[in-house]
Amino acid sequence: MKRPTQVDVAKLAGVSRATVSLVINGQADGKVAISEETRLRVLKAVDDLGYEPDIRAQALRSGDTKTIGLIIIDMANPHYWEHADGIEQEARAQGFNVLLFTLSLDREYVNRIFRDLAGRRIDGLILSGGILSESRDAKKALANIHKYRLPVVELSDRFPDYELDCLVSDYRLATAEVINHLISLGHQRIGMVYGVASPALALDRLEPYRECLRHAGLPADESLIAYCGPTIDDGYQAALQLIKSPSRPTAIIAINDLLAIGVLRAASDCGLHVPADLSIVGFDDICLANFLTPRLTTASKKIISVGRDAIRMILDRIQNPDLAYRVIYAPARLIIRESTGPAPV
Amino acid sequence: MKRPTQVDVAKLAGVSRATVSLVINGQADGKVAISEETRLRVLKAVDDLGYEPDIRAQALRSGDTKTIGLIIIDMANPHYWEHADGIEQEARAQGFNVLLFTLSLDREYVNRIFRDLAGRRIDGLILSGGILSESRDAKKALANIHKYRLPVVELSDRFPDYELDCLVSDYRLATAEVINHLISLGHQRIGMVYGVASPALALDRLEPYRECLRHAGLPADESLIAYCGPTIDDGYQAALQLIKSPSRPTAIIAINDLLAIGVLRAASDCGLHVPADLSIVGFDDICLANFLTPRLTTASKKIISVGRDAIRMILDRIQNPDLAYRVIYAPARLIIRESTGPAPV
């Protein structure tokens, strides 16, 4: 039992294949070159056979797949899922599907995805920052992007030092705001939990952190920074280390809300009250942040619609490969809630 | 500037198209019917031109797309991303890609996805429970699945009352355990926050809840059940309602951890201490559950690997459409942590 093709429909309706094709997608065409009678006959045959056009053949013929790839760098972080959700919805609205790729630790996988792009399984690719800059074959990938004019959009937390369409949303200003906020509350020793899935990520938080502290004449020694992995438990362990250190900070900045949850837990385990004994700040304003106890002070990018901008950018690029590369910048803002308070005396 | 095809490679290497094809994917074939010299020449031409086989054409020729669809019913719930993560990873391991579909409120969208399946954009479809049973066109969808032998696997919280491959993991036993646990702690009034994205979901928690209470001779009036939507805020509002009711429950069961976070927040806002004043239970054991304050008592399905089983099931079905339908069942178990304690006196 094979599935029906256009030929079968044509045979059943007693017309030629071309007629079938015209009936099915001749709507857009100005002149309806088909008699109502045959039209209905064809439609009936389509229905009787349960005929469905083969998308693969359409893709081969028309040249595009109406599918874009999306690489999510860390599936465990709600922040990225909010991205994925927005992108998928907007893509759908524009008649596109989304092929989802997760990056575990498998860097080689990136190359396969680029091959999918070159092989026209997907029309374009949206990727989180830290992939192109970190991949061992980054230069080759970039060269290919330019050589074949592959439609690629990067979501990044810093301005790219290469030619590419980029949606940059960084926390530089927000980090400065955070530090000022903490300083104004009397904090002197401010720690950082720095846990990333990919090396170059979140420098938009680390660098201003160092700068601002130095600028304010506060200690910024390395012992205040706990480097770790991207999971909650990593954040938990890192915070324990910070809290138990001889010169415990009175405030801890986690580079994202997920890690901040681990920090909250660590504080609780050490008998510290937040924010009375320890202030905690996160980033991303994930949907849970406002429901934690205490509600998390954090920074939000939500002023922008990642999905809409990313999809618009990639579609523009697909339509016109020769467009000049663009960078769209969107800042974030600080949201003060309950996890930060005056430094303990 | 068009991208190179097999013909271009053949021309450059001075051989025929078939030779190129053989060189490229003749590895598996036992007999290497190509001379080393031409092989290298072809390979060089491939490299020079940056030739990449067109996957669309391959798909059309070979009949499959090496892609499976995945419908996620609620992107905002961590539990479902854990599914998605597992499925994507396992799919990749098996050489398949995952096309991601989100279900907002757009029921009509399901039909489009089924058309994608029929149109061979995807080889198979994995869907969360509550889609097939609730869609207005559910019967039609099921009929199509059977008629065309579409490979579909459903992830469900109850045994299907229709013929389909199903990965069932329910909380019936776990819910009974939860109730017994609470009763043994002296709780008499046990409330429930029931918030779902799709009507028939989570009956595996609602029904045993009612039964067990009745069986234990405890009140099970409707005023103890707060129906709401699936977001944290919904859970928060529902819990407020429960807490402020004249006969406030001493324990609240949320049908998942996400809602439980809202309940925790509501308790906190009402000045209730958990678990001293109010015990709270969730379901799913999302990765955050063990890091909340207090750590959440919940039930876990993690004993099974959803990804592996789902992918195996769908691949089996794709390979052999005539297979008898299977249901794989996996129970869950209760995890007692800190959010449940003795009932207040």
Place this chain on the structure above:
DNA sequence: TTGTAGGCGTTATCAC
């Protein structure tokens, strides 16, 4: 060992 021919299902271009 290599080349030739046919077909996958669709759409576009021409004649009729």
Place this chain on the structure above:
DNA sequence: GTGATAACGCCTACAA
């Protein structure tokens, strides 16, 4: 209005 015919790019017998 409708019906052949030729691509799209690839794969696979089969023939040379």
